[in-house]
Amino acid sequence: MMDNTPPTSPGLKRAPQRGAPAVPPLQKGAVRERWSFRRQPPVFSPLSVRALLHAAAAASGRAPDPRPGLQRLLAATFVADRVELTGSGTQALELAMRTVWWRAGTDAPSVVALPAFGCFDIATAAVGSGLSIALYDVDPDTLTPDLDSLRSILAGGVKIVVVAHLFGYPIDWNGLQECAAPFGAVLIEDAAQGHGARWWERPAGALGSLSILSFGRGKGWTGSRGGALLQRGPAALDAPPHRLANPVPRDEASALGTALAQWMLGTPGLYWLPASIPALRLGETRYREPVPLSRMTRAAAAMIWTSGPLATTEMFARRSNAWELLARLPFSDHVRPLRRQLGGDPGFLRLPLRLSHGLAGFRDAGHARRLGIAASYPSTLGQLEPVRERLVGPETHWPGAEILVRELVTLPTHSRLTNRDKATLVRVIEEYRRTPEAR
Numbered sequence: 507m508m509d510n511t512p513p514t515s516p517g518l519k520r521a522p523q524r525g526a527p528a529v530p531p532l533q534k535g536a537v538r539e540r541w542s543f544r545r546q547p548p549v550f551s552p553l554s555v556r557a558l559l560h561a562a563a564a565a566s567g568r569a570p571d572p573r574p575g576l577q578r579l580l581a582a583t584f585v586a587d588r589v590e591l592t593g594s595g596t597q598a599l600e601l602a603m604r605t606v607w608w609r610a611g612t613d614a615p616s617v618v619a620l621p622a623f624g625c626f627d628i629a630t631a632a633v634g635s636g637l638s639i640a641l642y643d644v645d646p647d648t649l650t651p652d653l654d655s656l657r658s659i660l661a662g663g664v665k666i667v668v669v670a671h672l673f674g675y676p677i678d679w680n681g682l683q684e685c686a687a688p689f690g691a692v693l694i695e696d697a698a699q700g701h702g703a704r705w706w707e708r709p710a711g712a713l714g715s716l717s718i719l720s721f722g723r724g725k726g727w728t729g730s731r732g733g734a735l736l737q738r739g740p741a742a743l744d745a746p747p748h749r750l751a752n753p754v755p756r757d758e759a760s761a762l763g764t765a766l767a768q769w770m771l772g773t774p775g776l777y778w779l780p781a782s783i784p785a786l787r788l789g790e791t792r793y794r795e796p797v798p799l800s801r802m803t804r805a806a807a808a809m810i811w812t813s814g815p816l817a818t819t820e821m822f823a824r825r826s827n828a829w830e831l832l833a834r835l836p837f838s839d840h841v842r843p844l845r846r847q848l849g850g851d852p853g854f855l856r857l858p859l860r861l862s863h864g865l866a867g868f869r870d871a872g873h874a875r876r877l878g879i880a881a882s883y884p885s886t887l888g889q890l891e892p893v894r895e896r897l898v899g900p901e902t903h904w905p906g907a908e909i910l911v912r913e914l915v916t917l918p919t920h921s922r923l924t925n926r927d928k929a930t931l932v933r934v935i936e937e938y939r940r941t942p943e944a945r
């Protein structure tokens with residue numbers, strides 16, 4: 507395991523650093539800058555006019571169906587033998603669970619193991635698959651599975667395990683396989699948040715025999731929505747009889763409309779507009795009921811295909827910003843970085859930190875939110891009613907996950923952050939240490 511000192515980049519030293527604006531000493535009220543309507547979106551997933559035009563042409567049938575080409579691109583990029591394009595990452599994950607369960611045969615226990623801390627969509631997929639759920643704990647220092655907790659679930663006979671690279675922090679895949687192999691369990695790699703993450707130079711999404719990707723609006727590489735199930739090895743040829751519904755014109759129009767709104771409003775100057783409409787519930791983590799499985803729309807596939815190079819450029823900007831922030835942030839008992847796994851190169855969809863009092867420890871939580879600082883998931887998966895109804899297994903408490911619910915906060919890393927934005931983020935985190943509540 508490693509700590510989060512940046513890789514060998516001589517330009518990145520603790521503040522003040524060469525080539526970056528020095529952080530002025532903290533003054534009373536310094537963080538209360540005039541932000542007018544500026545508000546940072548959580549993630550910037552680039553789309554271009556060209557991508558939107560391509561999507562419109564593909565959706566209306568004026569351009570050839572982009573989905574076979576996208577399947578080949580993903581198969582080559584993520585070294586997969588079979589690629590299925592789905593309506594969302596959640597659907598891809600549900601399809602993965604159904605596939606493993608179908609292959610295991612009806613004698614296998616109908617239980618899937620999930621991380622106790624993570625995106626609620628993981629729970630949605632499990633509920634949609636009809637399987638019972640066992641939860642394993644998550645290590646609060648690394649965001650990776652607590653292997654002792656996972657082992658105790660596997661010892662109970664569970665054969666299907668979902669593991670997620672949370673916030674793009676790669677999991678030690680070898681360690682995980684060594685844990686699962688003696689029990690004959692199949693690992694499903696959830697790389698929905700893994701864009702740009704690498705583990706020993708292999709991309710997240712290319713590590714498991716089954717992996718899923720998401721192309722939702724906050725995933726860095728987007729088609730406004732969409733997902734993919736990638737499979738490798740001989741079992742990939744063994745296709746289960748699951749049918750995915752074909753998208754109808756309304757689905758195509760809806761994918762295009764969402765993308766257009768995202769393209770127009772997903773920047774710091776305009777994001778306040780959708781963020782101030784309560785009905786949109788942006789930035790809110792909530793449980794969503796499963797929907798019937800469907801194929802990806804042509805519009806989404808066209809956008810994903812066309813915006814790939816932009817997403818790669820954005821990913822480099824994200825990583826550079828994250829490393830710069832890690833080099834400049836004042837770490838202490840109140841503000842702690844997450845540890846990377848050996849060989850893990852995070853994609854930094856956002857920058858996760860552990861703050862002793864979470865978002866509540868900021869002097870002005872509203873200001874922190876406008877800067878793009880966000881609390882993480884508001885509860886463990888074990889606290890969700892639909893999960894509790896299906897819960898099996900020995901554990902009823904997940905101490906690591908509970909710490910993460912209280913303490914994990916994420917910072918934006920996207921390319922729309924200016925030098926001033928980054929300096930302000932550093933300053934409010936410095937302030938955090940000085941608030942009475944955080945002492």
Ligand SMILES: Cc1ncc(COP(=O)(O)O)c(C=O)c1O
Binds near residue numbers: 595731732
């Ligand atoms: C870890 C994880 N898995 C699955 C999903 C579901 O992806 P989608 O939003 O494309 O349904 C998400 C979405 O946020 C996620 O973060």
